[in-house]
Amino acid sequence: MSNIIKIGLLGCGTVGTGVIKVLEENLDEITPRVGAQLTISRILVRDMKKKRQLPGNAVITDNIDDILNDPEIKIVIELLGGIHPAREYMLKALQAGKNVVTANKDVVAQFGKDMFAAAEKSNVDFMFEASVGGGIPIITPLKQCLTANKLTEVIGIVNGTTNYMLTKMSEENANYDEVLKAAQEKGYAEADPTADVEGLDAARKTAILASIAFNSRVGLDKVYTEGITKITPEDIAYAKELGYTIKLLSVSRDGEKGIDVRVHPALLPQSHPLAAVRNEFNAIFVKGNAVGETMFYGRGAGQLPTASAVLADVIDVARDIVKGHFGKIRCTCYEHKTFCPIEKTTSSYYVRLLVDDQPGVLGAIAMAFGQTGVSLNAVIQKRKVKNNAEIVAITHVVQEAKIRKAEQVLNKLPAVDKICNVIRVEGPTCQEG
Amino acid sequence: MSNIIKIGLLGCGTVGTGVIKVLEENLDEITPRVGAQLTISRILVRDMKKKRQLPGNAVITDNIDDILNDPEIKIVIELLGGIHPAREYMLKALQAGKNVVTANKDVVAQFGKDMFAAAEKSNVDFMFEASVGGGIPIITPLKQCLTANKLTEVIGIVNGTTNYMLTKMSEENANYDEVLKAAQEKGYAEADPTADVEGLDAARKTAILASIAFNSRVGLDKVYTEGITKITPEDIAYAKELGYTIKLLSVSRDGEKGIDVRVHPALLPQSHPLAAVRNEFNAIFVKGNAVGETMFYGRGAGQLPTASAVLADVIDVARDIVKGHFGKIRCTCYEHKTFCPIEKTTSSYYVRLLVDDQPGVLGAIAMAFGQTGVSLNAVIQKRKVKNNAEIVAITHVVQEAKIRKAEQVLNKLPAVDKICNVIRVEGPTCQEG
Incomplete structure (x- = not known):
């Protein structure tokens, strides 16, 4: 010794x-x-x-x-x-x-x-x-412990700052600016919080996770990235009512259409193990063809x-x-897989709109969705906002390109005052459609 | 290649x-x-x-x-x-x-x-x-990923069969015999289920986990073991009412009184990450002095x-x-730590009793607890079972020796018909008292 x-x-x-x-x-x-x-x-x-x-x-x-x-x-x-x-x-x-x-x-x-x-x-x-993932063992599990698997999915909460903020918004009905201030006071968020709240920090981590999981170098430019700045207390309340929690998710999937890598807010079913990950904690959910579903949980920073x-x-x-020996596990990016562009990814979507409070408007909106190939799974209309009616729709799983087309068509409808938010809904079938 | x-x-x-x-x-x-x-x-x-x-x-x-x-x-x-x-x-x-x-x-x-x-x-x-832990990476995380830590606690659900049974009992109000039969039909439990339901399978895994976590060989004979055969739908219902879920826990702690290693059913607060581990899933919760709390979740068998x-x-x-090299990590049991006997461990306890339904009985029981140094945190008396009243008490954290003494004293009280069950309550302060 x-x-x-x-x-x-x-x-x-x-x-x-x-x-x-x-x-x-x-x-x-x-x-x-x-x-x-x-x-x-x-x-x-x-x-x-x-x-x-x-x-x-x-x-x-x-x-x-x-x-x-x-x-x-x-x-x-x-x-x-x-x-x-x-x-x-x-x-x-x-x-x-x-x-x-x-x-x-x-x-x-x-x-x-x-x-x-x-x-x-x-x-x-x-x-x-x-x-x-800070203290959470995840690189070694991916490179070593789960290496007998074909990994198909890595979904995680990998940014503690935004998870703290979304937890506070969800549990204390606070708005974005209030929770950002609280996060800064606690030292969880920097004076310039851009890298966290715009999803860039999570995107870097996602590039690393996906590269290892799929044996293929995933550049930062391949990670589609949206932050949490547009999430409002209204979205969180509707999500809750529908049985979901809003989280900033890191999503990496390897499917028939190529590697699909992204960071964005998403509605997560409350029964999903990641939905219970609160405050500054992180967790990474990994799916492999032998191991099934595994999850790694702990403090993602500090x-x-x-x-x-x-x-x-x-x-x-x-x-x-x-x-006296080195380099047992070297770079594992021995493949060159293709990527699935974001337009071709599929998801279910949450859409919140303000529309004219008149008879027939709901029908016109449903028609606009249908016209662009988007079918609806659930619709809520319950609140008036000034002179408008607020409508929340959850779509069936559909290709991103179609939801974007639907947005364009809706925006042109005279009865639609504003599309307040469009948020992906994370479900089990997101690369099926 | x-x-x-x-x-x-x-x-x-x-x-x-x-x-x-x-x-x-x-x-x-x-x-x-x-x-x-x-x-x-x-x-x-x-x-x-x-x-x-x-x-x-x-x-x-x-x-x-x-x-x-x-x-x-x-x-x-x-x-x-x-x-x-x-x-x-x-x-x-x-x-x-x-x-x-x-x-x-x-x-x-x-x-x-x-x-x-x-x-x-x-x-x-x-x-x-x-x-x-079946497919869950846990040995490598303990030996490698968390090895910079002084590990103080490893608590887990490490037997899928009993977790499946307890989940069914909890979610479908089924009794022990029904869920055992269902587990056998699903292939989760053997024709002779003794090793699972009496906690022996979990005890073996606990001996392995504790040996690695605390650098000290923990023999199977050092693992205090109780199974789930005495858990009834009544216990599960009371636990739920009090905010707990009953799980068969593997508990390993390294504290001032020595290593405390045991397998037994326990009431776990519903907010604990392990409480949400359902059916045949396993999860292991590890606490270290640097990493804080981490958890590893997945399929524990199959x-x-x-x-x-x-x-x-x-x-x-x-x-x-x-x-061309071997043996990077050899046996890590380089210490010989002492063990804390079960009588000296501390916990909060759930006690369910049937007593005479007469004035003054509750007072007599509270006095019997107090006389043996056990103070009560909560008491429920709501149900009549035939001519008896059913009482459920949750104690403050107390040494095991005292709860055993209290059981003896209670058993001698003429008003006490039967002590139906005594189950540990897993909390954050179990080696404090």
Whole structure:
């Protein structure tokens, strides 16, 4: 047990501090599990003057070369976030023969291929469990535990900020602006919440999940993305009445029409296991042709949960160092599957409209839907909004192209004042139609 | 990709046939993931004359030596079940330098130590993901993904048969005998259901889970075990009224008083993620000091889910064979923690009594509880059963020894006709008291 494995840490923010904390607190458990002692020996920081609590013998530096050129450092943990300079630093570390562990979904989603190639060339490991689902084990389950399956579906709640906001909207009848403010006060949402509320953070994670699940590189540009900014308390109330919960879903499906990858709000039946995932929790539901339905649930963000995932990878690599072997599981994108464009995907849809409150209007609307090949499963008309009647329709499963055509036709009807919202309804048959 | 890795399969029952099926159907996915082609070359069966569909070039035999002495077989999958001769065969296979993958909870729970020692000596792998939770990845998550944590709690629903029965009892107001019959008709329960309904199957899985979670060998004899045979529709109805669901729980805790490991029915708050796990599904809830709360959910049994887990291990081993290295994670029981005897564990309790329907009886009962140091959190008295009144009490968290003392005192009270049931209530504070 006298072996020491030295680590270079890039970034000492929330997660970096968490990694230091967890490693310190659990060292007595981790050392025998690894068969060697893990030590963070150098830490890259932006501001050398800032006061921080550093682990034992760690030295801080603001020069990446101090870490890249230290031959004793075998593992580099990258927690800078964002593309630059994280991408360049990781690439250099891999080229310098260092194993790299990262939580950086941006780099993995967009430049994972380069990282894997560099890791393979240097015969080192490149690991990124923390990039999706925070503390929830999901990358290893997909690459390892479920690898005997043909995976057909990965559906998840992968953004804690928006799930917290939608939970509050649903349980406290609050509106979007109120819950955004609450999320910002709790530290769940950034001052500029765009990446979360517009679905971009979830889209990056979706690109990573789909790439692994379907053995095919899924670029960020292939992920159709809608955020939650248009969701209103009215939509949430109607959804509830109809037996649904609105969630921001990450959806990846591999079907006959190709890979269908998207992030958008969706009505989820209250009986679906994901519907019960509340607040900042995440969960990922995976379907395989042997295992059937599985789900992985836990904290999708936060200092310690993310540190748990980062250190799991570090321990995995350290066990490789102890044994002297690397790269058991390399990049698994050995296929080039085609994609199903969003227009060709199918779903059931929730449509909320304001229309003239006159006899015959409901018929005209039903006709407009029918004319474009959209059949209705349920219609509610109960509330008056000023002079208008509010109508909510749930369609049968239909191709996206048809619902878009229906929107155009409805918009031209004189009796239709406004199409307030169109939201997909997640069901079991969404790639059937 | 021209490499072929040959496998010997012991047992060709439900799960064995499932392994053959999944390997055949998903071979095009599995081969590139492994970097070699997996082939089942020999199959050990009891009855050579039975008609079966065999994979490509497989040869059946009723002599284990045909497999042990075949130098081309690198991996042995053991699916015989039970202790004998599975234990002896696995040991011989390991000694012969073959990697072993098993779904055998009996052998792992009782003789895991010998298996690990033999695997280490021969420098091969010994894997058993399918022994707990069927298709749900749980052994790998515990040994690998959550290994940076000090794990404090593993609570699960790990027996699909009893969960199916309790779900039916709860949702259809059926009684124990009816649901047992339904479970037998569906093939969920054996003709002799003892191992399931008395909690023994769950106890074996609990011994395995606790051993891994707490780095300490937990023998089957250390698992306090109660089954579900005493649960009545009345208990389920009262539980529901009080906001609980009754589940057969596997509970492993590591606290100040030692390791507390048990299997018993428990009232679980309806808001607990495990309360929503219905029918034959399993789920395991794991708490760690970094990751917080996580949960793993899926099918805990069945042909294809179990085959999914068996083949995940096979692929893991095959990747090791391709890379030429083994034994990355060996036995992790490097500690010798003490155990907390059941009398010293603490819990809140549900107690259902039949008492004389007379003034003052409720007071006498409350006094008997108080006299033994048990304080009550809630009491319901609403129903008459013949000449008796039925009382249900929920206690505050108290030591098991005290509730047993209270039972003795209550039994001696002339007004108490019968203590119908005492069931633990699972709460957040069960090792506090």
